[in-house]
Amino acid sequence: MSILQDMDAALTPIIGQQGCVALLRRSLHLSASTQARLAGVHDRAQAAPDRAGLKAALLELSEADALFFGEVLLTAFYTLLTTLIGPSLTARLLRDVWEPSLSDTPSQENSP
């Protein structure tokens, strides 16, 4: 949830509040269509498709499901942005948000 919030914060100045909400809606839709067990969350979150609505929907899930859902959603969001503006610019815009969560990979790369 905090990653999503950070992503939102990184993107809203550039593409606007409405742009971010639109991306989130599409990500939700994509997540639900690939993971049937997330369809219920999708329906609930679609009712209020912003971070608050999503948070409410997530709170109804078990911790494992919420983590799983969050991961699927974030991946969908990232992939969606990549198809729109390319991997390199997506990475650039979300660098500060995404990199800490992927810290395992860079640290391995940095090791001699």
Add this chain to the structure above:
Amino acid sequence: MSTKVTINRLATGVPGLDEVLGGGLPEFSFNLIAGPPGCGKTTLAHQMMFALATPERPALFFTVLGEPPLKMLRYQQQFDFFDNDAINQSIRYINLADDTLAGDLDEVLRRIVSEVEAHSPSLVFVDSFRSVVLASQTQHNPNNNLPQFVQQLGMLMTTWQATTFLIGEYFTETDTNPIFTVADGLIWLRQSVERNSMVRKMEIMKMRGQPTLPGLHTFRIASSGIRVFAPAPLNPDETPRSLPMQRLKMGVPRLDEMLGGGLPRGYSLLVAGPSGSGKSILAATFLAEGARNGEAGVIAVFEQRPNHSQNATLADLIRSGQVSLVDSRAPDLSIDEIVQLLLSEISRLNATRVVIDSLSGFELALAPTFRADFRESLSRMVTALTRAGVSVLMTSELEDRYTDLRFSPYGTAFLTDAIIVQRYIEVRSRLLRIMAVVKVRDSAHCDELRQYHINDDGLQIGEMLADQEGLLGGRPTTQRTGDHND
């Protein structure tokens, strides 16, 4: 010592634009990029932004209503100048859609100012400014404070030492718009459509404090971005022709002698003749002779099929790099573009000989919108090329007419320094070719009509047909028959 302020001119990074602007973009100026949708306003803004922004003095790109930022990022990154690494470093995009939707110009101004204060940018863009205006008008606000808003924005941006661009869709430059008055610079982009060709044109309507190049300048948008074709600068100090006159060998035996010793260096020569008379062969021989003497050449071919595949000599020269081939088939070709192509090839190869084959094909290759000005444009091209110090040979298709003596279908003969004309004649049921040197400026030349034929070695010039007269009428008669041929 001068105490006047010096206005720095920024190099825009758009090829040709600095010349058209009259030396670059004045620092801290407040400009409007205007034009109809699709004319390249946002692209022009991006290209300048990526060229000028630095991490210390970044650029702020305010997106308002209009093209959604995601789409803009998606499309703009297709251009070579778009550098992902610059985003959020030297270039920051800021979305003002929500503030604009509210229709409160004061709030929009406040947002812009706070971002400018936070980042101290050297460049500020507002895209599209038109939507700011429209949003404020939908409020039916009787006290539409647009003039005040523009005036304040202009003042604040200059105070914060930011060079500013407002981007907007405007269709007519006669609108009484406060922004036209406040702006230091007005750059209009246009699309001129005629038949099947579309030509992009740019006009600098206003740029305070500097002599811009007046008129419409064509530009092209490619993957490298925008390229403006500024007219070739005419060097006022034309180098005086050195005396004694230096002459170039033509490569055709006896032709040099007919020209009075060869073509004077720096001259333009028109070779006019009907189809099949050997104009292109003469042109190829001219380049080959140059290459033999270590002179590089440039040839611009405007035939339906580039004839370098047809002429082995020329094909070899092109392959070996001694001659550069300019073969532009763009449907929106302008004279300025072709002149730039030629001049850049001339300076790349240090070339001294240039061939344009042919003027007839050249006229067809130009976009329809330029054809009305063909003679003026041709005159500019010949001047630009000869001032660059090269010798130019142009061929011109000539319809065979026997009732008048013509040298070119365009009345362009006066533009050139020398003219060779070729004709067909009928003698004893054979089609023979004759040629003559009609003019070599400031030089004596042969006045004979010489018969010539074409073989594998090129043009072979023979003797006068001394016993024939009325050759230019096409049907000569043996002398002293008394039978006048009309």
